[in-house]
Amino acid sequence: MTEKNPTNWEQHYLDQETPWDKGRPAPGLAAFLKNHPAPTGRVLVPGCGLGHDVRALSAAGGDETEVIGFDLSPTAMKIAGDFAKVGREHFLTGDYFNLPDELHGSFDWIWEHTCFCAINQEDRKTYVEACATALKPGGHLLAVFYLNPYDEEHLPGEGPPHGCSLEELKELFGGSFEISEQWQPDDAYPGREGKELMMILKKR
Numbered sequence: 001m002t003e004k005n006p007t008n009w010e011q012h013y014l015d016q017e018t019p020w021d022k023g024r025p026a027p028g029l030a031a032f033l034k035n036h037p038a039p040t041g042r043v044l045v046p047g048c049g050l051g052h053d054v055r056a057l058s059a060a061g062g063d064e065t066e067v068i069g070f071d072l073s074p075t076a077m078k079i080a081g082d083f084a085k086v087g088r089e090h091f092l093t094g095d096y097f098n099l100p101d102e103l104h105g106s107f108d109w110i111w112e113h114t115c116f117c118a119i120n121q122e123d124r125k126t127y128v129e130a131c132a133t134a135l136k137p138g139g140h141l142l143a144v145f146y147l148n149p150y151d152e153e154h155l156p157g158e159g160p161p162h163g164c165s166l167e168e169l170k171e172l173f174g175g176s177f178e179i180s181e182q183w184q185p186d187d188a189y190p191g192r193e194g195k196e197l198m199m200i201l202k203k204r
């Protein structure tokens with residue numbers, strides 16, 4: 001991410017400076033979809049970027065599934081929408097912290113991948129509230145959390161991405177969600193091996 005304006009997401013997409021975009025779905029999600037039944041019903045992907053995960057979920061879920069990719073950047077949503085459709089996916093521009101009323105309580109699943117680590121740390125409670133607001137009662141948040149994005153070039157305090165601990169996740173999500181499962185993803189982008197954690201959290 002550029003040093004000058006790391007959270008001007010729209011500018012990153014306009015400048016095609018999107019080092020987080022690997023041109024394919026999150027490996028942890030791809031592995032999950034191979035080994036488990038796909039999430040079905042209505043699925044939301046906040047901060048979906050160019051939509052690789054959205055299309056993977058849509059293809060795996062088939063006719064029973066509608067996947068909505070949601071992102072702040074109109075340019076990302078335009079590019080995502082120009083990909084060939086693989087199922088019932090579509091894309092909306094918007095702020096996850098100000099979710100349109102018609103989306104409240106309307107999702108069976110949320111897929112989280114590099115939206116949580118991209119937002120400011122002081123906004124994490126608001127992120128959790130947005131997830132609880134978007135889901136139906138008993139809905140699920142399936143997530144890959146980038147716990148440790150740090151290396152010699154990218155130190156704590158310099159994000160995004162911002163790391164987090166398992167303890168922090170438990171503290172943040174524990175009020176509105178219960179952890180159903182947690183595991184190390186079977187696969188990861190090069191450089192992220194062992195640095196991520198997958199979880200299924202159920203809305204209370």
Ligand SMILES: C[S@@+](CC[C@H](N)C(=O)[O-])C[C@H]1O[C@@H](n2cnc3c(N)ncnc32)[C@H](O)[C@@H]1O
Nearest residue numbers: 009020021047048049071072095096113114118
């Ligand atoms: C690091 S990128 C990851 C994009 C995508 N998940 C991927 O892995 O390619 C973070 C994304 O979150 C989006 N984003 C950040 N804050 C957001 C918010 N409040 N509401 C919706 N999208 C947001 C950005 O526009 C950006 O596309």
